[in-house]
Structures are given as C-alpha cells and as structure tokens.
Amino acid sequence: MANNSKNRYYVKNTASAAFEDITTKFDGVAILKVTGFASKGKPINIYTAQWNDSQAEDFLITTLGRNNNPVVIRANVDIDITFIVRKKYATVQTGFNVLSTHDSFVNFMTNTDVWLKSAYLGNKYAHCVCLKEYKPTTVNLERGDNSYVMGTITLHTLDAPTT
Numbered sequence: 321m322a323n324n325s326k327n328r329y330y331v332k333n334t335a336s337a338a339f340e341d342i343t344t345k346f347d348g349v350a351i352l353k354v355t356g357f358a359s360k361g362k363p364i365n366i367y368t369a370q371w372n373d374s375q376a377e378d379f380l381i382t383t384l385g386r387n388n389n390p391v392v393i394r395a396n397v398d399i400d401i402t403f404i405v406r407k408k409y410a411t412v413q414t415g416f417n418v419l420s421t422h423d424s425f426v427n428f429m430t431n432t433d434v435w436l437k438s439a440y441l442g443n444k445y446a447h448c449v450c451l452k453e454y455k456p457t458t459v460n461l462e463r464g465d466n467s468y469v470m471g472t473i474t475l476h477t478l479d480a481p482t483t
Contacts, residue, residue, distance in 0.1 A: 325351035348410035361395030448475035
C-alpha cells in the first residue's frame with residue numbers, strides 16, 4: 321500500500337542539516353495527522369480592564385516595534401503529530417521491525433530539538449522540542465504483517481512557524 325504522507329512532512333535535528341522526508345528517513349512511518357502547525361497562540365502582552373460604568377474596555381499592548389507601534393506577541397503553540405508504523409508502509413519489506421522503527425522515530429523526535437516542515441503549508445517549518453511525555457496510543461505486535469504501533473507526539477514550537 322502506498323504511503324500517502326510521502327513528500328509531505330520533513331524533519332532535521334540540526335540547524336545546518338538538510339530536511340529529510342520522514343517516510344524516507346523512517347521507512348514504515350506514515351503521518352496520519354498534524355495539527356497546530358497553522359495555529360496562533362493567545363496574545364501574551366495585552367492587558368485589558370473593563371469598568372462597571374462602560375462597555376468599552378481599556379487596553380494596553382506592552383511591546384513596541386521598530387516604529388514605536390504596538391506589536392502583539394503570541395504564545396508559542398504545540399504541534400501534534402499522529403503517526404503509525406506498519407510494514408505495509410515500508411518500501412523495504414524484508415526484515416522490517418515495527419517496534420525498532422517506532423523507537424527510532426520517537427527517539428529522533430523527542431531526544432533533542434527538531435525542525436518540522438510541512439509541504440501542505442507552503443513549506444512552512446517550525447523549530448520544536450518535545451516537552452510532554454510520549455506513550456503510544458495503540459500497540460498491536462506479534463501479528464505478523466498486521467503488526468503496528470500508533471502514537472501522537474506533541475512538540476512545542478520554540479519560535480513562530482516560518483517559510
């Protein structure tokens with residue numbers, strides 16, 4: 321079966337490295353869903369107050385830009401990557417090991433900071449780090465060619481996604 325996530329999501333773990341297709345770097349991994357990549361965090365430098373005699377609120381944006389104009393700073397967001405590791409998504413079928421491929425992918429994504437790029441969003445990329453625990457959502461092993469592991473990794477963006 322074809323891996324529909326091929327040529328869609330890319331990773332690297334050093335700033336100077338070239339991005340690599342996840343499905344090539346980790347043969348047998350298919351990305352099922354990525355959420356949060358296009359999200360904007362809540363503003364963190366705006367303060368408001370409403371008084372009991374008016375519907376209008378007073379507000380203050382505390383950060384000024386180059387031309388002394390107010391600039392809204394937003395909290396960095398989380399990106400959730402839901403994936404599956406299964407033999408039918410691998411290009412090399414002989415000797416494929418679901419668990420070792422899963423562990424290699426998870427270790428790469430969680431043991432250091434990474435850059436994640438999406439072809440769906442015009443090659444927008446984000447510098448991220450995993451700040452949350454990871455545990456697989458489904459583990460079905462010892463089922464021959466039907467063995468698979470599914471999971472969701474949550475990565476926290478260290479800067480706003482950019483192109």
